[in-house]
Amino acid sequence: MSRGFMIIFFTASSKDILAHKEAYLEIRNSIKALGHSINRDWINYSIEVAEKNRRDVPTPSIYQDVMTAILTADLIIADASVRSMSIGHQITFALQKKKPVLLLQKLEGRSEAQDLFISGAKSPLLMIKNYTRTEEIRSLIKKFIQKYEATSKTRFNLVLNKAQDGYVEWAAFYYKISKTEVIQNAIDEKMESDRLFEKYLES
Secondary structure (H helix, E strand, O other): OOOOOOEEEEEEOOOOOOOOHHHHHHHHHHHHHOOOEEOOOOHHHHHHHHHOOOOOOOOOOHHHHHHHHHHHOOEEEEEOOOOOHHHHHHHHHHHHOOOOEEEEEEOOOOOOOHHHOOOOOOOOOEEEEEEOOHHHHHHHHHHHHHHHOOOOOOOOOOOOOHHHHHHHHHHHHHHOOOHHHHHHHHHHHHHHHOHHHHHHHHO
16 A cells, blocks of 8 residues: 555644644644644644643634645544534534544543534544553554555446446436445445454554
């Protein structure tokens, strides 16, 4: 499998940032250590502001900056250990734009995604992982990136039987997506549930 440079958007709530500082920095540092780039690298500034007991005041353009960063990213990584409607909105937007999302949260015995008001929480592009120790974060990020870091697309001729072609035609019309997206979504869903493939990625 070929490896490629990825642009990653990392988001988390700045509320109680000092309590989650270690985990957030581990996410940032893991992305960079794995050879990838963060297109909106905000974490060090927000920690510095909090440590000086100052308020991190959003700029007027912050919403547009965040949406642009999501659109220009290959992958999205979010830490939802601190609940935030904003994070839920960002993840929903990313999934609507067909961006793979890794949702991390510190395990505290709560439900995984329902509190975030994420539209598309069952999407095969959304991977939800809990962690109990900061040391687990890099491995979770590495597995997520490995799933998507092949840089080139392969074109091949696909022969379908009549029933399969009929379904693809119907699904494309009903869900208002292309026939290619119907097939890609089916493969993504199978990849997500295939435990043998998951073991292969871990090797």
